[in-house]
Amino acid sequence: MYENPLLVIVGPTAVGKTALGIELAKRLGGEIISGDALQVYQGFDIGTAKVTEEERQEITHHFIDTLPPDASYSVADFKEQALKKIHDIHTAKKLPMIVGGTGLYIQSVVYPYEFTDQGSSPELRKRLEKEAERFGQEQLHQRLQAIDQEAAKRIHPNNVRRVIRALEIYEMTNETPTAQLRKQSTDYRFPTLLVGLTMERATLYQTINQRVEQMVEEGLFDEVKDLLDRGYKNTQAMQAIGYKEIVAYYDGECSKDESIAQLKKNTRRFAKRQLTWFRNKMDVTWFDVTDRPPTQEIANEILPLIAGKLTF
Known part of the structure; x- marks a missing residue:
């Protein structure tokens, strides 16, 4: 019998990881650890597609809105905090679930990835x-x-x-x-199942474009303007996709339409890099969600896989 299991849900942006994570957490008694490098920042909501209180459906989420906008945050910080949180969730006899698309962050927790003590000056x-x-x-x-x-x-x-x-x-x-x-080990730190969501590329790119348009409608430009007005222009988080393109508009470097087009383009490229990372760096079991919502139907397919690989 395996002890201290870990379920990880990965995939490119806009593929439906959040919805699937919540569905599985409800069925399995799980708590979700955000594996997203930006959702940890307060005020970075629309541009990160941050899960809302309503969307969480009373499922406990960790590492969301825990840092001010000007804080620094690294993979080493995530690793240290995530390992502590996983221990706490195991102690509570619940299933820890990492859900997100920041590959290096997730890799640092799944594998015994050790950061060199040297190389700092x-x-x-x-x-x-x-x-x-x-x-x-x-x-x-x-x-x-x-x-x-x-x-x-x-x-x-x-x-x-x-x-x-x-x-x-x-x-x-x-x-x-x-x-x-x-040189890092590829043995799992915990008994782990890595589940990935993928989508036919043209459909994924269309979904990304639609998500960007939705973000704009929901007030992305106002969100970035508020952060700029509060003095958060030269921060780590503001360099991220979804924010730097809008900053360029407010700096007068491009029109609003050009900034939106650039955001769509950068997000599509980012999604491609995410897929490449997960396919090359991690042992992921993939599920195609091109023509179906990644919730109940996909969850039904994943549950037998979880039962076969994880016991908790």
Whole structure:
């Protein structure tokens, strides 16, 4: 009999992970840990498709609205906090469920992924930050690409903090972040079932476009304007897809329609990267939800799989 099981639901943005997670949590007595890098921030609601109180259907959700908009948050922070929360959920004799699309965050918990104690230098980090200010973030990203092409593909040039961290690791250890990732164990930390939702690409892209339009109707521009008015422009969270495109509009760099088009394009690209990550990095059992809602019907198909692999 397995003890301390973990259920993980992954997939690209807009595929229906939230709805499936809630459906399975109701049936299995689960508590949901958000595996999304942005839903942890207060005030970042519409652009992150944050689950509402009504949508939660009284299912306990963790790591939502726990940090102020200007806080820093890393994969190491998520790992430490998620492991503690999983222990608490197990102690309460309930099923912990990670639901989200931030691959590296989820990987850090599922596998015994250890972050190097080396590769940290405040002085070096400060120098790299000054270089980014002086020469531009693109130049730093090009330097990363020259030493670690895979990391450069994973990290967007606008995510200066992660680019700097990757360069810092390399300069301090003479080992690329990708090389360190490859040395990590692929044994599960807990008895784990990884379930993934996928969708035919054209349908997924159409769904993403519709979601962006819905976000705009729900007040995405007003949400970003409020955050800007409160002084949160130069924050980690504001560099994310769904926010940086709207900031560009308020900075006068593009029209409103252009910012919406760019947001759709960036989100589609992000969904493609998510699928590539999960297929290459994790042992996921996939369910296609192209022509069916990922709730009761899919849950019925997944339950026997859970019963066969997890006991709790």
